[in-house]
Amino acid sequence: MGRDRSCCACAVTECFALVDCNNFYASCERVFQPNLRGRPVVILSNNDGCVIARSNEAKALGIEMGAPWHQHKQPFEKQGVIVRSSNYTLYGNMSARVMKTLRQFSPNLEVYSIDEAFLSFDGFDGRMESHAREVRARVYQWTGIPVSIGIAPTKTLAKIANRAAKKNPASGGVQILMDSAEQEALLDQLKLEDVWGIAKRLSRRLGEIGITTPLQLRQADAPFIRERFGVVVERIVLELRGQSCLELDEVPSNRKSLVSSRSFGRSIHSLQEMREAVSTYASRACEKMRRQNLATANLIVFIETNPFRTQDQHYRASQSIQLPLASSDTGRITTAALSALDAVWKPGYSFKKAGVMLLDLVSATHVTSTLFDVPDSVSSQSRMKAMDALNRRFGRDTVILGSSGVKPKWSLRREMLSPCYSTDWRELVRVG
DNA sequence: TCTGGGGTCCTAGGACCC
DNA sequence: TCTGGGGTCCTAGGACCC
Numbered sequence: 001m002g003r004d005r006s007c008c009a010c011a012v013t014e015c016f017a018l019v020d021c022n023n024f025y026a027s028c029e030r031v032f033q034p035n036l037r038g039r040p041v042v043i044l045s046n047n048d049g050c051v052i053a054r055s056n057e058a059k060a061l062g063i064e065m066g067a068p069w070h071q072h073k074q075p076f077e078k079q080g081v082i083v084r085s086s087n088y089t090l091y092g093n094m095s096a097r098v099m100k101t102l103r104q105f106s107p108n109l110e111v112y113s114i115d116e117a118f119l120s121f122d123g124f125d126g127r128m129e130s131h132a133r134e135v136r137a138r139v140y141q142w143t144g145i146p147v148s149i150g151i152a153p154t155k156t157l158a159k160i161a162n163r164a165a166k167k168n169p170a171s172g173g174v175q176i177l178m179d180s181a182e183q184e185a186l187l188d189q190l191k192l193e194d195v196w197g198i199a200k201r202l203s204r205r206l207g208e209i210g211i212t213t214p215l216q217l218r219q220a221d222a223p224f225i226r227e228r229f230g231v232v233v234e235r236i237v238l239e240l241r242g243q244s245c246l247e248l249d250e251v252p253s254n255r256k257s258l259v260s261s262r263s264f265g266r267s268i269h270s271l272q273e274m275r276e277a278v279s280t281y282a283s284r285a286c287e288k289m290r291r292q293n294l295a296t297a298n299l300i301v302f303i304e305t306n307p308f309r310t311q312d313q314h315y316r317a318s319q320s321i322q323l324p325l326a327s328s329d330t331g332r333i334t335t336a337a338l339s340a341l342d343a344v345w346k347p348g349y350s351f352k353k354a355g356v357m358l359l360d361l362v363s364a365t366h367v368t369s370t371l372f373d374v375p376d377s378v379s380s381q382s383r384m385k386a387m388d389a390l391n392r393r394f395g396r397d398t399v400i401l402g403s404s405g406v407k408p409k410w411s412l413r414r415e416m417l418s419p420c421y422s423t424d425w426r427e428l429v430r431v432g
Numbered sequence: 433t434c435t436g437g438g439g440t441c442c443t444a445g446g447a448c449c450c
Numbered sequence: 451t452c453t454g455g456g457g458t459c460c461t462a463g464g465a466c467c468c
Contacts, residue, residue, distance in 0.1 A: 024450095045454035052454065068453035086454085113450045113457095199448055230460065232448085259456055266451085308453055320443090355455090 014244050015121040015151060015178070017132060018158040019102060019139070021095075022146045022166065024115035025053035028094045029084050031144035040081045044069055047265050048085055097143045105135050110249045118158065120248055121151055132174040152177040155246045156239035159196040160186060160214075180242065187214040187240065197236050202229070214240060254294065254363065260285040261355020267306065268351045274303065275338055281356040282337040286330040294361040295326040299333065301340040306352035317344040326362055333358075 021027060025043040030036045040057035044050065051067045058081060063072065069083075077083070095114045103109055108120035124131050132149045139147050150162025157177055164186060165175035177183055192203040195214050209228070211217050217225075218240035226234035235245040260281040268274050278301060289296065302318035319340040327333060337356050 047452080047454085050453050066453080070452040073452090088455095115450080197448065201447065232460065255457080257457075261455065263454065306453085353454095357456095 013153050013178070013242075015124065015128070015153060016155050016158040016244075016248070017119040017121045017128075017135075017149055017151045018112075018155070018162045019117050019119060019135065019147050019149050020162050020166075021098060021115040022148055023053060023055050024095075024145070025086060025091055026055040026058070027145050028087075028091050030055075031094065032090075036082060040076075040079070041084065042069075042076075042081055043084050043086050045086060047263060048083075049263065052086060094143065094145060098139055098145055098147070101139050101142050102135065105131075105138075108248060108250060111252065118155060118248055128176055128178075129174060132176075133172070136173050146173070148173045148175075150175050150177065152183075153242045154239040154244045156196050156236060157183060157242065160190070160194070163194060183240075183242065184215055184218070187218055190214045192217065195236060195240070197232065202233065205229070254361065255292070256361055257357060257359045258285060258288055258361065259355055259357045260288070261302075261353065261357075263353045264351070268354075269349075271342075271345050271347070274345065274351060274354060275341060277354050278337050278341045278356060279334050281354065282334040283330045285356050285358050286328055286333050289328045289358055289361065293363060295328040295363075296333075296358040296361050297323040297326040298359040299323075299336060299340070300357040300359065301337050301344065302355055302357070303341070303344055303351050304353045305349050312350065315346060315349050317346070319343040320359075 026036075026041045029041060029043065036055075038057065039055070040061055040063075041055040042051050042058050042063055043053040045052045048069055050069055051063060051065060051072075054063050054065070061076065061079060061081065063076060063081070091114060098115075099109070099111050099117060102117050102119060106119045106121075108122075110118040112118055119135075121128055121131070128151055132151060136147055136149055139145060148162055148165040150158045150160065150165050151174070152158040152161045160183075161175040161177035164177070165171045165173055168175070177186065190213065192198050192206060192212065192214060193200065195217065198206070198217075206212070206217065206229075211220055217237055220237055222234050222237050225237050238245050262277075262281070264277070268277065298320065300318050300320045302316070304316040305312060305314055307314050307316075321336050321340040323332065323336055
């Protein structure tokens, strides 16, 4: 729960700065190719399918985010638009440099996405603007990436402020939005969809009850909004009022799932080809998982036909599969993924996309001294919870049967272990 | 005839984000 | 011909338990 400051006149107002890289992918390309500066640049997705980033000059030409490139390629290339395929390794490295620079200004930092971070600006009253300008200048000096900074008492308002900093050149890339009247004036000019957390559907549903601007949302009755739209939207209402509900999340939690998926350059008709694709995704997913020292016992395979081909029947299916024990072993997981694929495969369709999702990720700790057995009858999620709890309690050198890095004889040893009959970790049988 | 109720777990799907 | 990939959180409803 967020601390409630609204009832206390002497409460210190919190202050968040959202630092957001301008046109991040395009800016990264420009760092290494300065001749791209001042020119319209677009970055394309996999298979050069659609537009995923644009420089300001490209935006000015009317190139939309997500636009299928094949529909726009010719006219835009005539206008001198420069096209790049995406290079995520480069963007990841540049992101790390930007974050490292920001950390020097404040250790209280939440890396929100590849190109955004929230910083605590608490205690900078009166010096906020100069401080923000210093941050901005140093990030540019050290990384070559231009950023915009929005400052406000809540994360949601900081997002709004950041947007204003970007849209308004006079701001010089820094917008402070601490004043209530200024907040209202700005919110009145925006669309609901400009608010963080409100997209098309919610916007439409809000419109049905007469709420059409962010200012109206801010003024709406919070309990009513909660009843009608749930806690998420209620939080947005409070955040828009300047009441902070979303705290700075400085310690990133372990990821809970990961996906490896691709759209194919051409459609796939044969099961054999699809098995090859799914094998590739499974092993790629396992690599990611091992790199983060995680393991899973729960995965999903999904396949899909081309949803844009309206003349064909659309078919999308997924199959989840449970492993008896958490693992990050490529062979084991690939085998499971392929059997899941067999369950969803439909001959006669042209498939355009497939993927493997790994769920309920747990830390994969090596078997060393202590062993616990968890019976197969225990559900995957309970098993994961139990394993997590064990890891926390006994530290790194505890066990998890069948997890990554487990000694090869684990299956044999498992046979020798007595089963336990509880999903409560305290009652798990200690066997080693 | 009358057919509990509260809690938790699980899963699928919706909605949103970058 | 050609339309991305990778995440999170919440909710609803059924199963199950006592």
